[in-house]
Amino acid sequence: MTRSIAIFGCGTIATEIARAIADGTISAGLDVVYDRHPEQIAEIQDQFDDRSQPVAATDPDDLLEADLIVEAAGQTAVEEIATDALEAGCDCLLLSIGALADETLREGVFDAARTSEGRLYAPSGAIAGLDSIKAAALTGELESVSLTTTKPPAGLEGAPYVVDNDIDLSEIDEPTMIFEGSATDAAAAFPSNINVAVALSLVSIGPDETAVKIIADPDEENNVHRISADGGSGDIETTVRNVPSPTNPKTSYLAAVSAIEKLRSLETSIDIGT
Ligand SMILES: NC(=O)C1=CN([C@@H]2O[C@H](COP(=O)(O)OP(=O)(O)OC[C@H]3O[C@@H](n4cnc5c(N)ncnc54)[C@H](OP(=O)(O)O)[C@@H]3O)[C@@H](O)[C@H]2O)C=CC1
Numbered sequence: 001m002t003r004s005i006a007i008f009g010c011g012t013i014a015t016e017i018a019r020a021i022a023d024g025t026i027s028a029g030l031d032v033v034y035d036r037h038p039e040q041i042a043e044i045q046d047q048f049d050d051r052s053q054p055v056a057a058t059d060p061d062d063l064l065e066a067d068l069i070v071e072a073a074g075q076t077a078v079e080e081i082a083t084d085a086l087e088a089g090c091d092c093l094l095l096s097i098g099a100l101a102d103e104t105l106r107e108g109v110f111d112a113a114r115t116s117e118g119r120l121y122a123p124s125g126a127i128a129g130l131d132s133i134k135a136a137a138l139t140g141e142l143e144s145v146s147l148t149t150t151k152p153p154a155g156l157e158g159a160p161y162v163v164d165n166d167i168d169l170s171e172i173d174e175p176t177m178i179f180e181g182s183a184t185d186a187a188a189a190f191p192s193n194i195n196v197a198v199a200l201s202l203v204s205i206g207p208d209e210t211a212v213k214i215i216a217d218p219d220e221e222n223n224v225h226r227i228s229a230d231g232g233s234g235d236i237e238t239t240v241r242n243v244p245s246p247t248n249p250k251t252s253y254l255a256a257v258s259a260i261e262k263l264r265s266l267e268t269s270i271d272i273g274t
Pocket residue numbers: 008009010011012013014034035036037040072073074075076077080095096097123124125126127191192193195196199247248250251252255
């Protein structure tokens with residue numbers, strides 16, 4: 001039977017996922033979509049012919065009819081939908097995994113996944129190496145895990161940490177470290193920029209122990225994520241120089257493609273890679 005998908009959040013990532021469903025890259029049906037902006041919903045609907053257009057939900061609860069809900073909205077959406085979805089037996093794929101840096105929310109969502117038929121998924125998103133770091137974590141000997149993210153200043157605009165600390169990004173004229181702390185603190189400070197840090201932490205040494213640096217670099221055009229994980233099976237280092245999405249410079253294009261690949265892999269019978 002064709003899996004029924006719902007999407008919460010109809011922006012940059014959702015548009016790519018919807019396109020992949022419409023063109024058959026993901027073998028599933030997109031049945032219902034939700035966003036607080038009706039015009040965003042309409043853009044997703046327009047990717048489908050009249051007979052296969054997804055229904056526009058007026059409330060997040062309307063998404064619970066689907067087999068799998070994709071959250072591609074933001075951290076508040078994870079609070080609104082993840083536990084309810086899993087408890088209702090829906091599978092849930094979260095892009096804004098940074099929300100799970102909050103221990104209370106994380107335990108609630110994980111408990112819901114453990115005790116229901118719903119499964120929780122998070123794609124690797126805009127980083128590389130989660131496969132090998134997840135495997136290395138099994139040794140129990142990972143000593144340190146860190147992420148250094150360098151973005152063009154425009155990709156950091158509007159972040160609570162930037163606003164609260166009166167950081168004028170337009171004044172930055174050389175690579176400048178604007179944040180250093182744990183993945184837990186990074187997720188609260190930069191909720192739309194550093195979800196990858198929490199994904200990394202959840203497969204390795206945890207959000208409080210994973211170290212994060214954020215650098216604003218006016219000469220950098222890409223969203224660059226450098227990971228270093230030491231110990232266990234050896235040292236792992238990865239760097240991805242991501243092309244930012246044209247419609248949202250905060251979001252790397254790879255994040256959308258990673259979610260598409262995750263959804264595609266749920267329907268395939270050949271699964272290569274950890
Ligand atoms: N894991 C990863 O590697 C990555 C994860 N992400 C996460 O994915 C999310 C989506 O990215 P992207 O598609 O680029 O974002 P966009 O801003 O392009 O689209 C998100 C859409 O969802 C809407 N939305 C957000 N929160 C809610 C809510 N609570 N209720 C209703 N609508 C809501 C937004 O409205 P409005 O504009 O008004 O907020 C917007 O229309 C990001 O916020 C980020 O958290 C992003 C990149 C990488």
